[in-house]
Amino acid sequence: MRIVTARRVCQVFFFLLFIWFCLAATLGDAWWQLRGWPINWFIQLDPLVALGTVLSAATLQKGLQWALATVVLTIFLGRFFCGWVCPFGALHQFMGYMARQRTKTSARVRLNTYRPAQAVKYALLIFLLAGLIWRSGPVAIYGLQIGLLDPMVLLHRSVNLVLLPLAGTVLPGPVSAPRFYSDAALIGTVFLAALLLNLYVPRFYCRFICPLGALLGLIGRWAPWRIHKTRDPCTDCRLCESNCEGACEPKGKIRISECLLCMNCIGDCHDGLMAYDSGSAPAGIQSAADISRRQVLTAFVGAAIFWPVLRLDGNAGPGWNPKRIRPPGAVSEEEFLRRCIKCGQCMRVCPTNVIHPAGLQFGMEALWTPVLMFRLGTSGCQVNCIACSHLCPTGALRPVSLAERQGTGEFESSGALKMGTAFMDRGRCLAWAMGTPCIVCQENCPVSPKAIITRERFEAVPSAGELIVAGVAGRRVPLRGAALAPGRFAGGDYFCRLEGLDPSAQQRIIGNDKDSLHLSAPFHSSPPPGSRLRILIRLQQPYVMLERCIGCGICQHECPVSGKRAIRVTADNESRQPDHLLRPNEYL
Amino acid sequence: MTPDDSGALQSRRQFLRRLVSSGLFAAGVSAAGWWFYDRRSATGTATAEVSLPDFRVKNEPACMSIVHGSDRLESLRRALKALGGMERFVRPGDRVLLKVNAAFAVPPILSATSHPDLVAGAIDLCRQAGAVAVTVADNPINDPAACFALTGIGRAARQAGARVLLPQKRYFKPISVKDARLIRRWPVFYRPLENIDKVIGISPVKDHHRSGASMSIKNWYGLLGGQRSIFHQDINTIIRDLGLMMRPTLVILDGTVTMVANGPTGGSLSDLKRTDTMIVSTDQVAADAYGATLLGKIADDLPYIGMCRRAGLGTDDYRSLNPVVLSG
Numbered sequence: 001m002r003i004v005t006a007r008r009v010c011q012v013f014f015f016l017l018f019i020w021f022c023l024a025a026t027l028g029d030a031w032w033q034l035r036g037w038p039i040n041w042f043i044q045l046d047p048l049v050a051l052g053t054v055l056s057a058a059t060l061q062k063g064l065q066w067a068l069a070t071v072v073l074t075i076f077l078g079r080f081f082c083g084w085v086c087p088f089g090a091l092h093q094f095m096g097y098m099a100r101q102r103t104k105t106s107a108r109v110r111l112n113t114y115r116p117a118q119a120v121k122y123a124l125l126i127f128l129l130a131g132l133i134w135r136s137g138p139v140a141i142y143g144l145q146i147g148l149l150d151p152m153v154l155l156h157r158s159v160n161l162v163l164l165p166l167a168g169t170v171l172p173g174p175v176s177a178p179r180f181y182s183d184a185a186l187i188g189t190v191f192l193a194a195l196l197l198n199l200y201v202p203r204f205y206c207r208f209i210c211p212l213g214a215l216l217g218l219i220g221r222w223a224p225w226r227i228h229k230t231r232d233p234c235t236d237c238r239l240c241e242s243n244c245e246g247a248c249e250p251k252g253k254i255r256i257s258e259c260l261l262c263m264n265c266i267g268d269c270h271d272g273l274m275a276y277d278s279g280s281a282p283a284g285i286q287s288a289a290d291i292s293r294r295q296v297l298t299a300f301v302g303a304a305i306f307w308p309v310l311r312l313d314g315n316a317g318p319g320w321n322p323k324r325i326r327p328p329g330a331v332s333e334e335e336f337l338r339r340c341i342k343c344g345q346c347m348r349v350c351p352t353n354v355i356h357p358a359g360l361q362f363g364m365e366a367l368w369t370p371v372l373m374f375r376l377g378t379s380g381c382q383v384n385c386i387a388c389s390h391l392c393p394t395g396a397l398r399p400v401s402l403a404e405r406q407g408t409g410e411f412e413s414s415g416a417l418k419m420g421t422a423f424m425d426r427g428r429c430l431a432w433a434m435g436t437p438c439i440v441c442q443e444n445c446p447v448s449p450k451a452i453i454t455r456e457r458f459e460a461v462p463s464a465g466e467l468i469v470a471g472v473a474g475r476r477v478p479l480r481g482a483a484l485a486p487g488r489f490a491g492g493d494y495f496c497r498l499e500g501l502d503p504s505a506q507q508r509i510i511g512n513d514k515d516s517l518h519l520s521a522p523f524h525s526s527p528p529p530g531s532r533l534r535i536l537i538r539l540q541q542p543y544v545m546l547e548r549c550i551g552c553g554i555c556q557h558e559c560p561v562s563g564k565r566a567i568r569v570t571a572d573n574e575s576r577q578p579d580h581l582l583r584p585n586e587y588l
Numbered sequence: 589m590t591p592d593d594s595g596a597l598q599s600r601r602q603f604l605r606r607l608v609s610s611g612l613f614a615a616g617v618s619a620a621g622w623w624f625y626d627r628r629s630a631t632g633t634a635t636a637e638v639s640l641p642d643f644r645v646k647n648e649p650a651c652m653s654i655v656h657g658s659d660r661l662e663s664l665r666r667a668l669k670a671l672g673g674m675e676r677f678v679r680p681g682d683r684v685l686l687k688v689n690a691a692f693a694v695p696p697i698l699s700a701t702s703h704p705d706l707v708a709g710a711i712d713l714c715r716q717a718g719a720v721a722v723t724v725a726d727n728p729i730n731d732p733a734a735c736f737a738l739t740g741i742g743r744a745a746r747q748a749g750a751r752v753l754l755p756q757k758r759y760f761k762p763i764s765v766k767d768a769r770l771i772r773r774w775p776v777f778y779r780p781l782e783n784i785d786k787v788i789g790i791s792p793v794k795d796h797h798r799s800g801a802s803m804s805i806k807n808w809y810g811l812l813g814g815q816r817s818i819f820h821q822d823i824n825t826i827i828r829d830l831g832l833m834m835r836p837t838l839v840i841l842d843g844t845v846t847m848v849a850n851g852p853t854g855g856s857l858s859d860l861k862r863t864d865t866m867i868v869s870t871d872q873v874a875a876d877a878y879g880a881t882l883l884g885k886i887a888d889d890l891p892y893i894g895m896c897r898r899a900g901l902g903t904d905d906y907r908s909l910n911p912v913v914l915s916g
Contacts, residue, residue, distance in 0.1 A: 028737060352731040378731040382693050383855075384738060430821060439798050440817040444729060446692070448855030454797065487769075492824035492891025510894055520888060540797070558729065560817040 003263045003276070007083060011090040018042055018087035022159045027351040027387050034349060040393040042087065042152045043343055047071050047219070048125075048212040049153065052146040053394050055129060056338040058138040061395045071219055078220040078227075082206060082213050083245065083260035088151035089206055089213075093245060093262070095195055096202030105242045111201060112244040118207050118258060119291040124149060125214040126299040131307030142307040143316070143337030143365045149211050153343045157368065158191035160348035161357060180376045181347060182356040183368060203245050206260065214289070217257035221287040227259050227266070228281035229273050240265035240274055250274060254281070257289040315363025320580075322570035324362050325372040325420045325551060327355050328381065328405055329389025329397040332576050340396035342368040346388035353377040354553065355388060369396075372419065372553060374569060380554030381419065383446050420551030420571040421582065422451070422544050428566035431541045435459050437493050439540045441555035441567045451548035452555060452567075454540035458495060458506070464535040466499070469527050470515070477517045477533070484512050489535060498523065499532035506536065546573065546582060638763055638778070642835040643787040644870060645677055650902065652869035652909045654878060657916035660844045661709040663866035667840075668713060670912040671868060677838050680718030682785040686710055686750065687836075689791040689807050690726040690741050692853055693734040699845045700854045701735070702790045704744035706842055710790055711748035722750040725780035726810040753780045760813040767899070768829035770822060775813035776833075786837040789872070793843040793863070793879045795851030799823040800890045802852045803879040804839040804872040805831045827892035831872065831901040841867040841875045843882040864916060873902025874909055 021039040029035055040063060043049055050067035054060050070081055082089050100108060128149065132140040147153040165179040166188075181187070197204035206213050227250055229240075240250045243265075248258035250265040265274045315321060316333055327346055330336055347355045347370055354377035357368040370388070374380050386405055389397040400417060403409040407416035422441070426432035431439065442452040470480035477496065490511040496519060497506040511518040517533075527533075544567075551569045559565040573582040598606070653670040655663040668674050678684055688702040696703050711722050724745040728735035732754045736742030745752050753759070759779035765771040781787070791807035798820055799806065808830040809816065819826035843865035850859040863882045869875040873896045877887040887893045887904040897904045 027734070351734045379693070379729070379734070382730060382734060384693060384695070385734070436821045437798070437823070438817075438820050440820045443797055443820075443852055446694075446853050446855055448850050448853070448859055450850055450853075490825070490895070491822045492895065493822070508891065510891065511898075520891075520894075554730070558817055560815060560820065562815050 002267060004267045007261075007263055010084045011087075011093070014085050015087040015090045018155070019159065022156065022164060022348065025160070025345060025348045025391070027349055027385070034387070034391075040345065040391070041066065043156065043341070043345075043393045045070050045081070045085070046150060046152040046212060047074075048146055048150050048215050049341055049394065051215065052129065052132075052144050052150075052341070053339060055132045056140040056144040057335070057395070059395075061339075061393065063393060070216075074216050074220045074223070076223060077225055078223040078256060078259060078261055079213065079216045079246075080261050081216055082210075083262045086151060086212075088155040089203070089260070091155075091195065092198050092203045092205055095198035096245075099199050100202065105239070108242045109238045112241045112247045114247045114249045114255060114258065115207075116290065118247065119289065119295060120208050121210055121214040122218070122289050122291040123295050123299040124209060125211040125218075126296055127303045127306075128211055130300045130303035131310075133304060134307060139335075140338055141334075142311060144339065144341060145365075146211065147341030147343060148367070149209060150341065151205070151210050151212050153341050154191070154194070157187055157342060157344040157357070160344040162188040162191060164348070179353045180356075182373055182376060183359045184357075186359075187357065187368065203247075203260070206245070207247055207258070213260075217289055221257050221289070223256065224278045225276060226254070226256050226278075226281075226285065227261065227263070227274065227276050228254055228279070228285060229283050230275050230279060230281075231273050232282035234271065234273050237270070239268045239270060243268055253284040253286050255290065256285055256287045310363075310365045313363050313365075316365060320571070321362050322572065323371070324358070324366070325553070325569060325571050326574070326576065327370055327372065327388045327397055328386065328417050328419055329392070329400045330370075330576055331396060331398055336369070336396050337365060339394045340369045341394055343393065344368070344370075345391050345393060346370050346397060349387045349391050350377075351385060351387065352379040352382055354379065354381050354557075372569075374553035374556040375565065377557065380557045381552045382554075383550065383552055415547075416447070416550045418550045418573055418575045419553075420569045421546060421549045421573040422551065422553070422555050422567050422569045423572075424542060424544060425564075425566045425568060428561050428564065429542070430561065430566065431539050432566075435461070435537060435539065437537065437539055438560065439542055440558050440560055442540070442542050444554050444558040446552060446554055447548050447550060449548065451545045451550070452542050453545060454542050457539045457541055458497070458536040459539055461489075461494070461535045461537050464489075467517075467533040467535070469529050469531040469533060471529055473527050473531075474522045475519050477519060479515045479517065479533070482515045484514055486513050488512060489517065493538050495536045495538060497534050497536055498527050499534060509535070542567070549573075638761060639765060640763065640776075640781060640833055643785075643837045644835050645837060648676070648870070650869070650871040650874070650909055652867070652871060652874055652878075652906060652911035653914070654911050655866045655868075655914045655916075656864050657866070658844065658862070658864050660703055660706045660842060660866065663844065664706060664709050664840065664868070665713070666914055667866050667868040670914060674713040674717040677788075677870075678714050678717040678719050678786055682714075682717075682719045683721045683783055684714045684719045684723070684786045684788060684837075685780050685784045686714070686722060686724045686745075687780075687787060687789045687807060687810065688724055688726050688741055688745075689810060690732075690735045690739050691729045691810060693728075693730040693738045694853070694855065695738055696740050697857070698854050699792050699847050699860050700794065700852065701739040702741060702792060703842060703844075704740035706840070707741050707790060708744040708748040710788065710840060711745060711750045714788070715749060719786075722748075723753055723780050723784065724750045725753040725755075725777065727755040727777045727813060728810065755813070763833070765829060765833040768832050770819055770826050771812075771829045771833055774816075777811045777813055781811075787834065789834075789836050789839040791839070791841060792845070792847065793841060793882050794847040794854070795849055795859075795883060797851060799827060799892060800885065801876070801880055801883055803876040804841050804869075805876055805892070805896065807839075808834045824892040824895055828895040828899055828901070831896045832899060835901075836872060837870070839867075839869055839872045839875050841869070841879050843867060843879060846882045848883060869906075869909070869911075871902040871906075871909060873897055873904055874906040874911075877904040878906045878911075
């Protein structure tokens, strides 16, 4: 098999594997669902994720040691990951290939000429990591932002939150159920832009933007095995550059840091001069990345200033957005921002589609980190589910057990994990503001005993006015001069009370005509004609029990006031954040 | 290069040809405009309304059996046997819908949902009676897939050979129920009811803070779609409307374990009470009237039962059906 064919097979395999892992990240026990598939494997292979989290959180999260394999192989082989493994790279390569079916060789050679702008990716890499120089003890002060541009993370986010939901709209099925993601439009735009840039220059993202490619380029610069020309001078036909994916100029002094090991030059050279081995390279080799000291310094200083700027909006501190409800298992906000790479794995696996990528209203630093949005999704956050916490590749969500989540067993004394607290909006609640029975929130509260209780109240129905008994009142009470809509008070929620008597002297109305009421039982002592009556409605007005509410948002999701809900969860009293406590000593 | 492209003078023939094609193009555009022309403005979506058939077995008097025992399956078998067997209700060749209560994504031990063993048992009995197809469906409150998975109903039903139908948007149709006040042009989970001969409801006996109880009739709430929680403003009327909407072949009301508090979600074993009762009835009002006693209530405590009786949906005096009562 030709080496280029082997590379293509390899790329297709890893691309399909990637898609498969995305598909399999659904909750369930069928073979195609989450049951041991290493769905985070590509993220774990990614040295930038490993390096970024080590720099920011000072630990190498379990699973991320896979990145060492990539690093070691890259040290010896060069950027094999970019050319052979990276599914995002494969996608770019395919796009570039499709777009240039009819491009002349000479034009392709021009497109694949090295450009100084390829140094931008090194600057971006430095920019993304340099913000972490601000330290507090062993850990970084500011958040980790590598996920914005890291190709594994970007692709996961795009497939999880855009492509699979898109497939779900077109072709709904068990794997790709229709889903919403709040910031999908922006995420999709970025993804589409990254793809379309291939029409301008092949592998645009890999050459100019990819910070992982930059990192691997730096790691692989001394690789003992590399692509090189075995004889110099050659005929200078430049065919070796006609399909060069990395624009690394194999014709002359090859730029090792740019070479993606696509191996195209080996096949393209008519004289068979190109080789991948440890032999000598008469034309020489440029192993250093083409980035000047000045560029490095600019990126470094820029980041060192920009990261503190990101935090000036106060979102990570006292200005926290109360709608920022993190999934169960989320660590405290500062630690969370140090660890979350915005990959969207938690959002993909969430069985109720309630975890969403945060938009800019949660601060630029937290862009696309997971937050719970209870109006979207098929339910609130289910109290029997801990999937997201076990799936997080970087420990931004720490694995919690069902017992810990629900506060049972050994966690009995610490109580259930709280993501926030539901608050009644008495100005919008039907029972509080509209004199209308409802209590859907109370019924749906999944906590036992319920975190929403009700207070029974009987309120006069203003539209009924004051009624006067016209004759002998038994189970049927005739009324003088009344004009009630027949059946208006038949729903079982209406009661009739005699004015001026003991308020307990009231009976349930089971029906009415224009001028009489039907009661479930006669009054204890029959009221004389001329007695005054009032019609009352029985309301159950909901209250939230602060110490029981876990902030799951099921009440908010089910509230019939479907616009701005009458009961809404905010992150107050969330367990992970002691400074958001509402009650003293709650967790002592 | 053609004369046209070079901008040279057109010949008469070319001019006429162009005139004809331009004319056809213009006529086509005008015809399309005519075709789509709407002199009124948008009038909203008019959809055909359908109502549900009556699924009761014809010419059979209402009947009921009450079996006491701790084994659900055994109780179900005895209860049906006492009524003449499932064969009396399900005929060979019938297609049966089992409307389960899978409202919440909780395990069966919490008794907030129909028990999977009971669902499987009912499916077996239907198939033994000759049913050619059994469908199990519900439009739960929590996420449907999670509900059918966690309650165990999905797996139990599939293993027993039934088809499980989870709600999808296109499975709903607007329905107006005759004499109903609230179910007017309301989306109903209609797909499972298509080509169905018999409908059996299976539900647990549960406390319900708003209506007092959630039993057989309230179980049809799981066929409603849309923003159905607005119906809680008039809970008794909606339950009566559900009774009007669905005249089932049979209801199976499982009071083996009753959720006596914290309903309808429960969530703790302490919300449950062992009541060892299985009720099978063709009269869902009577079934609920008896079920109320398991919650320590009487039929009059639940306004919807009286409303159903007055609507002619059944009797709240279950004794009048001479129920077969078997003890454990």
